[in-house]
Amino acid sequence: MTVDLSGGGNLLRVDNLRVGFGHRKAPKPVVNGVSFSLTGGKCLAIVGESGSGKSVTARTLVGLTGGRSHVTADRLEFNGRSVLGLGDRQWRGLRGKEIGFILQDALVSLDQLRPVGAEIAEALRLHGWGTRAERREKVIDLLTQVGVPNPELRARQLPHELSGGLRQRALIASAIALDPSLIIADEPTTALDVTVQAQVLDLLDETKRRGKALILISHDLAVVARMADEVAVMRGGEIVEHGDADDVLYRPRHEYTQALLDAIPSTHSKGTKLSHTSRPALTIKPRSAARGPVIKADGLVKRYHGPDGITRTVVEDVSFELNAGETLGVVGESGSGKTTTARIVLALADPEEGQVLLNGEPWTAASPKARRGRRRQITVVYQDPLSSFDPRWSVRSIVADALPRDSYPSAALRGERVRELLGQVGLEEEHLDRRPLQLSGGQRQRVAIARALAPEPSVIVCDEPVSALDVSIQAQVLDLLTDLQSELGLSYLFISHDLGVIHHMSDRVLVMKDGRVVESGTADAVFHQPREEYTRQLLAALPRLDRSESLTTDHGRLL
Amino acid sequence: MSATQVIVDAELEAPPVVASPPRLRRFHPGVILSGLIVAFLIVAAVLPSWVTSRDPLAIDISHSLQPPSLSHLLGTDQSGRDLYARIVYGARLSLLIGIGATALSMTIAIAFGVVAGLSGRLVDGAINRFIEVLFSFPVLLLALLFVTVFGPSATTEIVAVGIGTAPGYARMVRGQVLAVRGSGYVEAANALGHSYLRVVRRHILPNAMRPLVVVVTLGVGQSIVWASGMSFLGLGVAPPSPEWGALLDAGRNYVTGAWWLEVLPGVAIVAFAMSVTSIGRYVRQRLEGGLRDDR
Numbered sequence: 001m002t003v004d005l006s007g008g009g010n011l012l013r014v015d016n017l018r019v020g021f022g023h024r025k026a027p028k029p030v031v032n033g034v035s036f037s038l039t040g041g042k043c044l045a046i047v048g049e050s051g052s053g054k055s056v057t058a059r060t061l062v063g064l065t066g067g068r069s070h071v072t073a074d075r076l077e078f079n080g081r082s083v084l085g086l087g088d089r090q091w092r093g094l095r096g097k098e099i100g101f102i103l104q105d106a107l108v109s110l111d112q113l114r115p116v117g118a119e120i121a122e123a124l125r126l127h128g129w130g131t132r133a134e135r136r137e138k139v140i141d142l143l144t145q146v147g148v149p150n151p152e153l154r155a156r157q158l159p160h161e162l163s164g165g166l167r168q169r170a171l172i173a174s175a176i177a178l179d180p181s182l183i184i185a186d187e188p189t190t191a192l193d194v195t196v197q198a199q200v201l202d203l204l205d206e207t208k209r210r211g212k213a214l215i216l217i218s219h220d221l222a223v224v225a226r227m228a229d230e231v232a233v234m235r236g237g238e239i240v241e242h243g244d245a246d247d248v249l250y251r252p253r254h255e256y257t258q259a260l261l262d263a264i265p266s267t268h269s270k271g272t273k274l275s276h277t278s279r280p281a282l283t284i285k286p287r288s289a290a291r292g293p294v295i296k297a298d299g300l301v302k303r304y305h306g307p308d309g310i311t312r313t314v315v316e317d318v319s320f321e322l323n324a325g326e327t328l329g330v331v332g333e334s335g336s337g338k339t340t341t342a343r344i345v346l347a348l349a350d351p352e353e354g355q356v357l358l359n360g361e362p363w364t365a366a367s368p369k370a371r372r373g374r375r376r377q378i379t380v381v382y383q384d385p386l387s388s389f390d391p392r393w394s395v396r397s398i399v400a401d402a403l404p405r406d407s408y409p410s411a412a413l414r415g416e417r418v419r420e421l422l423g424q425v426g427l428e429e430e431h432l433d434r435r436p437l438q439l440s441g442g443q444r445q446r447v448a449i450a451r452a453l454a455p456e457p458s459v460i461v462c463d464e465p466v467s468a469l470d471v472s473i474q475a476q477v478l479d480l481l482t483d484l485q486s487e488l489g490l491s492y493l494f495i496s497h498d499l500g501v502i503h504h505m506s507d508r509v510l511v512m513k514d515g516r517v518v519e520s521g522t523a524d525a526v527f528h529q530p531r532e533e534y535t536r537q538l539l540a541a542l543p544r545l546d547r548s549e550s551l552t553t554d555h556g557r558l559l
Numbered sequence: 560m561s562a563t564q565v566i567v568d569a570e571l572e573a574p575p576v577v578a579s580p581p582r583l584r585r586f587h588p589g590v591i592l593s594g595l596i597v598a599f600l601i602v603a604a605v606l607p608s609w610v611t612s613r614d615p616l617a618i619d620i621s622h623s624l625q626p627p628s629l630s631h632l633l634g635t636d637q638s639g640r641d642l643y644a645r646i647v648y649g650a651r652l653s654l655l656i657g658i659g660a661t662a663l664s665m666t667i668a669i670a671f672g673v674v675a676g677l678s679g680r681l682v683d684g685a686i687n688r689f690i691e692v693l694f695s696f697p698v699l700l701l702a703l704l705f706v707t708v709f710g711p712s713a714t715t716e717i718v719a720v721g722i723g724t725a726p727g728y729a730r731m732v733r734g735q736v737l738a739v740r741g742s743g744y745v746e747a748a749n750a751l752g753h754s755y756l757r758v759v760r761r762h763i764l765p766n767a768m769r770p771l772v773v774v775v776t777l778g779v780g781q782s783i784v785w786a787s788g789m790s791f792l793g794l795g796v797a798p799p800s801p802e803w804g805a806l807l808d809a810g811r812n813y814v815t816g817a818w819w820l821e822v823l824p825g826v827a828i829v830a831f832a833m834s835v836t837s838i839g840r841y842v843r844q845r846l847e848g849g850l851r852d853d854r
Contacts, residue, residue: 346750375752387743390762392769401761402751455751 010037011182011213012061015075019056019065027070030056032237036230040181043204043214045228045245047221047260049470050441053237058186058217062101063091078182097127100175102168104187109171110159116170117143117155123174142173146203164334165196172203176212183207186217193333193497198541201226219471221264222500222543225249233257263475265504266544274475274504292360294458294491295322295345295378299354302340302515314340315351316515322459327485327492329506329523331499331538337515338495342463345493346380347371359458376404376455383464385448389436395422395447396432402454421450425480442473449480453488461493466501478505499542503527511535590841593834600831603650613644615801624817634819636809642819646827649801653828656716656795656802657783661775663721664728664782669768671725672732676740676767677759687733690726698723698785699792706794713802716795720785728774735767742766776839780832787828803828 017034020027031053038044048054059065061078063086076084079098086094095101103109110119120142121135130138143151146169159167168188175183185204189197205227208214218224224231224245231248233241233256241254252258263274302315315337322328330338343349345356347364356364358377366374379402382388389398399418408414422431425446436444445465452460462481466474478501484490496502502509502523509526511519511534519532530536603610619639627634633642675686702719709715739745740763748758783803789795790804791811803824810820 348746348750372752372754375750380747380750382743382747384743388747390744390748390766392765401748401753451747451751 010077011040011079012036012038012215013075013077014061015073017057017060017073017076018071019053019060020070021066021068024070030237031060034232034234034237034239036232036239036242038182038213038215038230040213041208041211042229043208043216043227044230044232045216045218045224046232046234047218047224048234049219049260049472051236052234054217054234055186057234058101058184058215061182061184061215062095062099063088064101092126096123096175096180097178098180098182100178100180100183102172102175102183102185102188104190110167112159115156115158116162116167119159120155120170120174120177123177127178129178138177139173142177143170146170146173146176147199148173163196164192165199168192168196168200169203172200176207180212182213182215184215184217187219188216189223190218190220194499194538195333195541197223198543201543220543221249221260221471226543233260260471263471265475265478265498265500273479275472275479292324293321293357294324294359295320295493296357296360297321297341297345297354298356300341300344300351300356301353302337302344302349302351314515315344317354318510318512318515318517319354320510320517320520322491322493324458324491325485325489326507327494327505329502329509330493330495330512331497331502331509332512333497333538335514336512338497338512339463340515341512342380342461342493342495346378346461347375377457378459378461379452379455379457380461380463381445381448381452381465383467385444386436388448389444391436394433394435395427395439398436398447399450399454402451404455407456417454418450421453422447424453424484425450426476440473441469442476445469445473445477446480449477449484453484457490459491459493461495463495464497465494467496467498474501481505499527499538511538587841589837593837596830596834597838600650600654600827603647604654605651607644607648607651611641611644611647613641615640615644615648616799617641624813624820626817627819633823634817636817636820637813642806642823645801645806646803646824649803649806649824649827652713652796652800652802653783653786653804653831656713656720656786657779657831659717660720660724660782660786661778663717664723664725664778665771665775667722667725668728668732669771671729673736673764673767675729676733676736677763683733686729690729693722693726696723699789699794702789702794711794711796713796716786716789719789719794720782724778724782724785728771728778731774732767732771735770736763739763739766770843773839773843776835776842780835783828784832 014037015035017031018029019031020029022028034053034057036044046054046057056065056069060071060076061083063083065071071084073084076082078094083091083094110116114122117136117139120139124130124135124138129135139155140151143154148154148166148169154162154166154170159170162170168191172188183204188204189200192200201223204214204216208227214227216224216227228245230243231241231245232239233248233254235256241248241252241257247253248257249261252261265274298319300315300318301313303311303313305311318337318341320328330341332338340349344351344364347356351364355362358374361374363371363374393401396415396418399421400414403414403417408417418432419429422428427443427446427450431439431443431447436447439447448465465481466477469477481492482505485492492505494502494505496505506523509520509523510517511526511532513534519526519530519535521531526535527539530539599610607615617640619635621639622631622635623637623639625631625635625639631641631643633646635641636645671686671690675683675690678686698720701723702716705715705719709718745758745762748762753761786795787802787804787807790802791808793808796802796805806824807821807828810817810824814821
């Protein structure tokens with residue numbers, strides 16, 4: 001589908017782009033006939049899930065598809081000149097100078113052993129820009145431009161000495177150093193906290209206003225809604241829908257776009273299904289009223305004593321209760337102490353002060369031996385299921401290992417229960433003998449959930465359980481967790497940095513910042529009438545895609 | 560996101576990456592050749608009379624220093640002994656020394672490495688210092704020490720090479736144990752309430768030992784080279800018994816006139832060490848190909 005919205009004078013023109021990988025004679029197609037064009041001052045967003053070909057499309061435009069790729073196109077023009085079949089050397093002439101490329105994770109894209117200032121100067125030097133002194137001046141100028149405070153100091157620091165947001169800005173500074181007319185940003189904010197994300201997006205917006213063309217690759221439709229003039233939705237290497245941003249996001253024509261939009265958890269999705277596919281019908285019952293706390297955390301404090309004698313308090317005076325059958329959401333930015341709190345609740349880390357009661361009895365204060373017998377009452381689902389599985393083990397052994405021996409003494413009983421559990425999480429018989437690596441991300445998380453269910457716990461701690469998943473898979477996993485809760489009466493301590501996910505899942509919410517609970521209350525109260533300034537900041541920083549009329553007021557179409 | 564990852568995740572929630580690592584299903588002439596060499600040498604070591612009818616100790620002065628020919632495939636030495644027979648009979652001692660030394664070295668390494676890796680700072684530190692002290696002794700120096708105390712013999716060689724090479728492996732084992740101990744799946748097992756011993760037995764040991772499979776095969780070849788070196792210096796097996804290193808040593812005096820006495824035992828050592836190493840590398844690829852994320 002070709003939609004040329006800009007008419008003549010295109011900066012970039014792509015017609016029928018195809019990219020395949022592997023053997024020359026039978027390349028595995030990854031991009032299948034993609035066409036679009038772009039003019040200066042516009043932002044085209046390419047959205048899609050993992051494997052949709054969006055990143056490969058972006059890489060083709062900077063000649064970084066790698067040696068095993070086969071790129072063909074009817075037309076691939078940048079600035080009126082064909083860039084199809086350029087050699088490495090010619091691409092190097094274009095990259096940085098005329099096309100800037102920003103990657104997701106600045107920590108891996110920046111040289112670890114070089115001060116960021118030198119890194120940016122290098123981009124200038126490669127294209128023969130100025131003298132040494134002029135470059136040094138320009139670097140400071142660029143860092144100031146991208147809003148890095150104290151640029152002289154920052155330029156001398158190494159990437160790991162900078163925060164994620166500053167690193168990403170340094171990367172952007174090196175990408176815009178030579179003032180390229182096209183900037184390609186591949187998931188530029190995915191690794192960032194919402195408030196930092198907002199700053200980085202502002203920065204990109206600014207370059208766009210200066211007449212640069214921007215291609216934004218993202219899986220986050222809310223980010224896209226904020227930035228894009230045009231949106232192309234990719235799936236399986238093809239553009240399934242392409243058009244004006246408002247049309248695509250608010251009046252989608254293609255069912256896949258619709259499904260992507262529906263899968264986003266938000267204020268209004270609560271109590272509804274996010275995914276279209278589902279397990280055998282389960283009615284979603286309204287949750288039962290509280291039956292007393294299963295977890296009671298009281299004044300938890302955790303400090304880390306660094307080797308340099310500096311003590312950092314990571315959790316400070318955190319108290320909460322989690323009632324039976326309830327979900328308590330814990331939200332906060334990285335470093336807010338969410339995960340440490342989870343580890344204390346799981347008794348995998350000992351609090352320095354305070355204690356946790358599990359089902360009314362001392363838990364963190366109990367002896368390790370006494371705790372071991374009760375660990376089946378509380379289980380965990382991690383963000384990265386792959387690293388939580390022994391790589392040698394099959395799905396069958398992973399789940400069977402979690403079954404309590406006294407309830408399932410024989411191998412036959414265990415085998416039967418494993419099948420039952422896998423059925424419950426929507427996996428099939430064929431997955432039994434797979435190893436974790438042979439499963440997709442969503443399947444792995446289902447296995448992790450089956451393992452968490454196996455000991456028949458009353459509480460499951462979910463530590464960012466969907467953060468690594470695509471939005472449609474995330475929707476399925478969230479639906480699964482909701483179903484299981486209503487069937488089994490589970491309580492969840494649900495940790496996430498994603499406010500939408502938290503709101504969708506939680507009955508009550510704790511907002512954490514710098515190890516403290518800054519606000520707590522029912523999910524609706526916290527999200528609709530936040531009392532604390534920090535919560536308001538978080539909510540304001542969140543790019544939103546809200547298709548309900550009620551909220552499209554003060555923040556324009558973004559909110 | 561790398562290009563390979565894109566291919567790997569090519570569809571929504573669907574086709575799981577069936578881990579069939581490339582390169583491995585194909586025909587590997589090198590590995591097959593290595594397998595044949597190792598098989599032959601093992602037969603030679605166990606049943607030498609199957610692969611040669613000659614006596615490695617039979618002296619025949621009238622046919623001394625014969626170059627390789629049809630009657631003496633690899634020639635004869637200064638006493639007219641058949642070199643082929645001596646290399647075949649030497650396989651037993653050489654392999655025994657190689658395997659014995661590796662086994663000893665691995666046993667020591669695993670014992671120290673596992674204890675160090677699982678213990679607290681104090682024990683770990685003590686073992687580490689001890690390993691470092693061992694490290695500072697060259698293998699040959701240790702060998703000299705043992706030979707002075709026990710006299711030259713195959714057993715001395717095994718003990719000297721075994722102890723000499725152990726510190727390196729011990730460090731590796733310790734590192735592996737530490738890595739596995741800090742892994743997500745060990746924490747997950749702890750969170751499930753499994754006992755310490757069960758976690759050690761079912762997760763930590765097997766995963767920490769996995770890379771050792773390869774190191775063992777590499778170690779055998781390495782040990783044979785070490786032992787041959789010792790024999791060459793006269794610190795190993797006493798002269799009449801055929802052992803590859805000793806053969807090298809004996810051939811040294813005739814190297815200008817009878818090259819085969821020096822070259823061919825050397826070829827045997829190199830062939831065995833290389834074969835075992837290449838098999839080891841292949842095994843590692845097979846093992847880890849299916850277990851490691853190849854992104």
